[in-house]
Amino acid sequence: MNAQPGRGRRIALFVLAAAYALAGVAHLTRPSGFVAITPGWVPAPSVVVALSGVAELAGAAGLLIRPLRRAAAIGLALYALCVSPANFNHALNDIPLGGTHLSWWYHGPRLALQPLLIWWPLWASGVIDWPWRKDRV
Numbered sequence: 373m374n375a376q377p378g379r380g381r382r383i384a385l386f387v388l389a390a391a392y393a394l395a396g397v398a399h400l401t402r403p404s405g406f407v408a409i410t411p412g413w414v415p416a417p418s419v420v421v422a423l424s425g426v427a428e429l430a431g432a433a434g435l436l437i438r439p440l441r442r443a444a445a446i447g448l449a450l451y452a453l454c455v456s457p458a459n460f461n462h463a464l465n466d467i468p469l470g471g472t473h474l475s476w477w478y479h480g481p482r483l484a485l486q487p488l489l490i491w492w493p494l495w496a497s498g499v500i501d502w503p504w505r506k507d508r509v
Contacts, residue, residue, distance in 0.1 A: 384496035385435050392432035392448065399425025405469045409462035427451055435497065445497035452489035459483060 399406055403421045410417040431451065434444025461467065463479035494500045 381496050381498060384492065385441075388448075388492055388496055389432040389435040392428045392435075396425045396428030396432060399428060406458070408469065409458045409467050411457050411461045414457075424451070424455065431493075435493065441497045442499055445493040445499050448493040449490045452486065452493075456486050459486060 399421055403418060403425075406421040406424070407417045410420060414420055427447070428451070431444045431448040434440040434447070437444075459479075459482060462474075463476070463483060466473055468474075491500075491502075495502070
């Protein structure tokens with residue numbers, strides 16, 4: 373891992389940190405939509421949504437603090453994996469948000485981009501170089 377990220381990675385870190393900070397604030401200030409899409413098997417959905425907001429804020433801050441960056445990136449990648457069931461639940465059960473049913477024009481790209489949300493923090497923080505490996509043989 374490079375100690376100093378390149379320009380592209382720095383931009384990706386700041387964009388990702390801003391996105392997770394906004395999402396964290398949304399989870400804490402407007403939790404109803406997130407609670408609505410939480411699968412029924414998740415215990416205490418309101419608590420889980422609040423904790424996920426805290427995790428997003430911590431991850432966003434951690435991306436910007438060099439000694440915490442690697443741990444924050446791995447944590448956010450795992451977080452994106454763990455919230456995938458809520459996104460699938462939302463799409464497959466056509467759960468309305470604020471009374472609005474969202475079409476597959478929304479759900480399809482959102483689900484397709486889930487792997488990107490796992491990859492992005494890992495690449496932006498330098499945990500991985502894939503697909504642009506520097507040591508190609």
